[in-house]
Amino acid sequence: MSLEASIAVRRGDFDLDVVLDVDAGEVLAVLGPNGAGKSTLLGALSGLLAIDSGSIRIDGVVLDDPAADVFVPPEQRPIGVVFQDHLLFGHLSAQENVAFGLRARGVGKAEARTIAAAWLERMGLESFGSSRPTELSGGQSQRVALARALATDPALLLLDEPLAALDVRTRQEVRRSLRDHLATFSGMRLLVTHDPVDAYALADRVAILEDGRIAQTGTIAEVTAHPRSRYVAELVGTNLVRGVVADGVLVTDTGARIAVATDPGPVFAVIRPQAITLSLSPDPASSARNAWPGVVGDIDRLGDRARVGFDGELALVAEITTASLDALQLRPGDRVHASLKATDITTYPV
Amino acid sequence: MSSRQRGRRSALPAPVLVLALIAVAFFALPFVGLLWRAPWGSMLDVLGQESVRTALWLSLRTSIAATFLAFVFGVPLAWLLARVPFPGSSAVRALCTLSMVLPPVVAGVALFFSFGRRGLFGQYLDRWFDVQLPFTTWGVVVAQTFVSMPFLVITVEAALRQVDRRYEDAARTLGGSRWYVFRRVTVPTIQPALVAGGVLAWARALGEFGATITFAGNFPGTTQTMPLATYLALETDPQEALVISIVLIAVSFGVLVGLRDRWLHGARAALA
Numbered sequence: 001m002s003l004e005a006s007i008a009v010r011r012g013d014f015d016l017d018v019v020l021d022v023d024a025g026e027v028l029a030v031l032g033p034n035g036a037g038k039s040t041l042l043g044a045l046s047g048l049l050a051i052d053s054g055s056i057r058i059d060g061v062v063l064d065d066p067a068a069d070v071f072v073p074p075e076q077r078p079i080g081v082v083f084q085d086h087l088l089f090g091h092l093s094a095q096e097n098v099a100f101g102l103r104a105r106g107v108g109k110a111e112a113r114t115i116a117a118a119w120l121e122r123m124g125l126e127s128f129g130s131s132r133p134t135e136l137s138g139g140q141s142q143r144v145a146l147a148r149a150l151a152t153d154p155a156l157l158l159l160d161e162p163l164a165a166l167d168v169r170t171r172q173e174v175r176r177s178l179r180d181h182l183a184t185f186s187g188m189r190l191l192v193t194h195d196p197v198d199a200y201a202l203a204d205r206v207a208i209l210e211d212g213r214i215a216q217t218g219t220i221a222e223v224t225a226h227p228r229s230r231y232v233a234e235l236v237g238t239n240l241v242r243g244v245v246a247d248g249v250l251v252t253d254t255g256a257r258i259a260v261a262t263d264p265g266p267v268f269a270v271i272r273p274q275a276i277t278l279s280l281s282p283d284p285a286s287s288a289r290n291a292w293p294g295v296v297g298d299i300d301r302l303g304d305r306a307r308v309g310f311d312g313e314l315a316l317v318a319e320i321t322t323a324s325l326d327a328l329q330l331r332p333g334d335r336v337h338a339s340l341k342a343t344d345i346t347t348y349p350v
Numbered sequence: 351m352s353s354r355q356r357g358r359r360s361a362l363p364a365p366v367l368v369l370a371l372i373a374v375a376f377f378a379l380p381f382v383g384l385l386w387r388a389p390w391g392s393m394l395d396v397l398g399q400e401s402v403r404t405a406l407w408l409s410l411r412t413s414i415a416a417t418f419l420a421f422v423f424g425v426p427l428a429w430l431l432a433r434v435p436f437p438g439s440s441a442v443r444a445l446c447t448l449s450m451v452l453p454p455v456v457a458g459v460a461l462f463f464s465f466g467r468r469g470l471f472g473q474y475l476d477r478w479f480d481v482q483l484p485f486t487t488w489g490v491v492v493a494q495t496f497v498s499m500p501f502l503v504i505t506v507e508a509a510l511r512q513v514d515r516r517y518e519d520a521a522r523t524l525g526g527s528r529w530y531v532f533r534r535v536t537v538p539t540i541q542p543a544l545v546a547g548g549v550l551a552w553a554r555a556l557g558e559f560g561a562t563i564t565f566a567g568n569f570p571g572t573t574q575t576m577p578l579a580t581y582l583a584l585e586t587d588p589q590e591a592l593v594i595s596i597v598l599i600a601v602s603f604g605v606l607v608g609l610r611d612r613w614l615h616g617a618r619a620a621l622a
Contacts (some may be wrong), residue, residue, distance in 0.1 A: 046523050074522040085522040091538040100534070101524035149444055 001025075003156055003188055006054035008042045016040045016212040019054075020153050020190075022156070027182060027189040029199035031236065038192040041209070042160050044083050045190070047074035058155050075104070080149030084161040086141045088133035088202030094144045095120060095129035101152040119147040123181065138166040139174040146181060157182075159191035163198050172349060196236045197348060200268065208232050225317060230302045237307065239271035239316050242350070250347070256314040259289035259342045267347040273307060273319035275344035278336050280328060288339040296334045299325070310338045365616045381599065388596055396593040404571050405579035406597070412487060412575060413555040416494035417502075420551045424502040425544075431503070432510035443507075447500040457497055458564025465492065466565075487565035490573050494555035501554055502547035509543030510536075549609045553602060 001024040009016045016037040022028045031176030032038055046054060047063065055065040058079075063072045080101075088097050098116035103109070120126050123143040133141060142162065147159060155221075162178055163171050179202055182189055192209075193199055199206050200220055207217040208231075216228050224240055227233035243252035244266050250258040260269065282291055294312025306325040310316045316338060330336065389396070396402060431443050449457050465472040466484045475481040483489040513536060521531040537544070559577040567574040568582065576594055583590040 015507055046519075048522065074519075075525045075527055077523075079523065081520065081523040083516065085516075087517050089517060089521070089535060089538075100521065100526075104521070104524055104526040104530050104534075148524065344612050 001059055001155055001186060003045075003056075003058050003190070005045060005056045007041065007051050007056065008053040009040055009044055009049065009051050011040065014040070014212060016044070018207075018209070018212070018214045020207060020214070022188040022190055024188060025186055026202045027191070029030070029193040029203030029206045030190065030209050031194070031196060031199045031206050032192075033194055033235075036209040037212040038194075038209060039160070040212075041160055042081070042192060045156070045158060047072060047077050048078055069215060076099060078155040080152060080154035081155045082142070082145045082149045082157070082159045082162055085165050086133075086145035088136075088141060088144055088148070090133055093130045093132060094125065094136065097133070097144055098147045098151050100148060105152060115151060116147075118146070122184075123147050130271060136169070139170050139177065142166070142174060142178070143181070146178070150185060154187060156188045156190065157185060159189065160203075161193055162191060163193070163195065175348075176350070178202065196238070199236070199268070200240055200270075201348065205238070208235060227302075227307075228298070230305070233302055233305075233307065233319070237317065237319070239276075240268060241271065241314070242266075242268045245347070248342075250345075252253075252314065253333050254314075258314065258340075258345065260345050261342045261346060262345075262347040263349075266350040269345050269347045269349055271316065271340065271345055273317045275340060276310070276318035277339045278308060278310070278318050278320060278324075278328065278330070279306050279339065280336060282337045286339055288340065288343045291337055291339040293335065293337055296330050296336055299330065299332060301325075310336065312338065352566060384592065384595060384599070388592050391411055392589065393593055393596075396590050397597070399590070401570060401579065402590065402594060405574055405576050405594070408487070408490075408571065408574065409556060409576040410601065412490045413552055413558075415491045416498055416555040417548055417552040419491065419495045420499040420555075421544075421548065424499045424547075424551070428501075428503045428506035430509055432507045447504055448499040449497050450504075451499075454497055454560025454562075455564050458493060458561035460494060461496060461561065461565040484565055485567040485569065485573060487566075487572055490562050490575060493561040493565045494558045497558055497561050498551040498554040501550040505543050505547030505550065506540060509540040513539050540609055549605055553605055556601070557598070580597045 003020070003022040005018075005020045007016060007018050007020070014037065018037075018041065020028070020030075030038060030041060040049065044064070050071055051064050051066060053066055054066075056063045058077075061070065062070045063077055064070065089092075089100065092100065095113065095116045098119050102112035102115055107115070117126070118130060120129050123146065125143055125147075126142075128136060128140060133144070137143065142165075151213050158178065163175055166174055169250070179269040182202060183298060184191040191198070191202060203220065204219050205218065206223050208223065210231050216223055216232050220240070223232065224236050224238055227235075227237035241250070241252050241256075243258075245248045245260060245262050245264045247264070248259060248261065250260045250262075250267065250269060252258065258269070279287065282293070292312040292314060295311050297309025297311050297315075299309070300307045301322060304322050305319055306322050308318045308320060308325065308330060310318055316336060328336075365471070427446060431439060431446075462469065462484060464470050465475065467476050467482055472483065475483065481488075483492055496531050517539065518531050518535055521535045522528075526534065557577055559573070562573065562575060563578055568574050568578050570579075574582070576598055576608065580594045580598070583594065
């Protein structure tokens with residue numbers, strides 16, 4: 001299974017022109033700020049918006065191709081959508097919401113109810129079948145929306161800002177459960193988000209959208225380590241480490257030890273490159289609880305900033321001004337010390 | 351009652367209160383006068399009269415038929431006005447709701463000269479289909495539909511404009527055809543407006559007088575509806591006029607109260 005999309009849409013002053021591929025079983029995150037064209041992209045894929053040129057195919061079947069005068073309406077596309085505000089139908093119960101797509105596709109009432117009940121059970125919501133959407137929490141409502149979209153067995157699942165409608169406290173919990181549920185779905189998944197953390201947590205590959213164009217695509221590790229523009233660097237160019245915290249120390253998957261100020265348990269940690277200080281000699285008087293010796297790796301100059309690779313106990317990218325880079329006269333292979341305050345590390349429970 | 355509420359109540363300016371109370375009295379006094387003179391003792395006798403029952407039955411049949419027609423044509427019209435942008439849509443809207451503000455007699459005259467037997471279009475109805483509307487029960491239905499449909503149209507149009515169309519989009523991505531989405535998502539969403547518009551249209555049809563008497567005439571059993579019978583009875587038998595009036599008031603009041611509950615209930619559900 002695969003999605004091949006080449007989409008050009010013009011709406012007033014804004015135009016979207018992107019090429020995207022999603023492979024079988026893959027989760028692609030389209031990451032970009034508001035106004036970058038994420039909603040337009042989802043509209044074009046789901047068929048709520050006709051494209052002006054290009055083509056959209058799933059498994060070689062053309063869904064939209066203006067040149068060939070083909071347009072498959074949304075109700076006939078093998079695509080499920082989880083909307084940002086979930087958009088559960090207020091006049092229907094949770095179970096009726098999940099059964100909606102099956103009923104719309106001609107499945108009998110009794111059978112649709114049975115399948116919907118099974119989906120609710122799978123989402124851990126078996127006791128909420130008769131609840132109205134207003135009686136559900138944000139996380140529950142999202143799981144109903146996910147079940148509703150998956151119940152018709154789509155080849156491609158689209159998720160529009162799946163975590164944006166939730167408050168900060170429920171967000172982490174829902175992110176984790178969403179990741180587990182997405183993992184059980186074998187089709188293609190494409191999510192759009194403005195939050196890099198969602199992309200890290202949920203996706204295999206990321207496409208950065210900027211003003212209607214794809215600025216960069218790649219695996220998350222590639223894009224975070226080597227952002228190709230200042231824009232991408234600011235959006236996602238960060239250090240990402242997975243590991244387990246015990247006694248204020250995060251031991252990474254590669255065995256490195258990082259002092260953190262977080263509760264114990266498995267986490268992934270985000271270290272902003274700007275938070276890392278590089279110096280030629282260790283500073284014992286510093287308050288930074290992390291200090292590692294190492295060598296300078298690649299140096300990328302992006303305008304007045306430079307992204308400096310650091311190889312030590314831990315591989316990191318530090319971002320410093322080109323002025324300090326020149327003052328320190330750093331070159332690849334030079335010995336340096338990287339230091340970092342424990343409080344500058346943001347962790348997310350896995 | 352909290353002190354804050356008391357404070358707010360005492361802050362109501364006296365002139366406003368006086369004028370508002372005069373308005374209330376203005377609406378209440380005619381009913382007091384009518385109920386005061388009502389022949390309560392002979393109520394059932396009057397209601398049992400053949401002429402009254404005939405008028406009541408005719409009114410019910412015609413007003414329900416008019417409401418049905420208002421739904422059949424009015425909901426698609428409301429859809430067109432709310433959802434399809436086209437040049438001159440505001441002119442079309444004005445035209446389709448003109449009969450709401452037009453003096454009903456004028457509406458009757460207009461219907462007579464267009465759909466009457468010699469009317470611009472009526473002559474063909476007569477010649478080609480052998481259909482005559484004036485002075486028939488169908489003429490009553492046409493007159494009632496003409497004046498009542500706009501109430502349904504503007505109510506439903508406003509509701510359609512307020513519908514969050516993303517829900518309809520969501521339903522389409524789930525595999526719903528346009529018609530399926532309309533039935534399963536749009537109609538339940540605008541249900542309070544459909545009920546309110548339908549009841550308003552029905553009440554207007556039930557009370558219709560001017561257009562009916564001008565276009566359909568005043569024949570007992572065929573075109574003499576309750577309001578016509580009331581007006582006529584005032585000349586011959588005022589007791590009968592009072593009884594029919596009380597029946598109409600009771601029906602209207604019941605509808606208004608029922609509508610208020612349904613409307614608020616529906617609106618609350620839609621907001622939640």
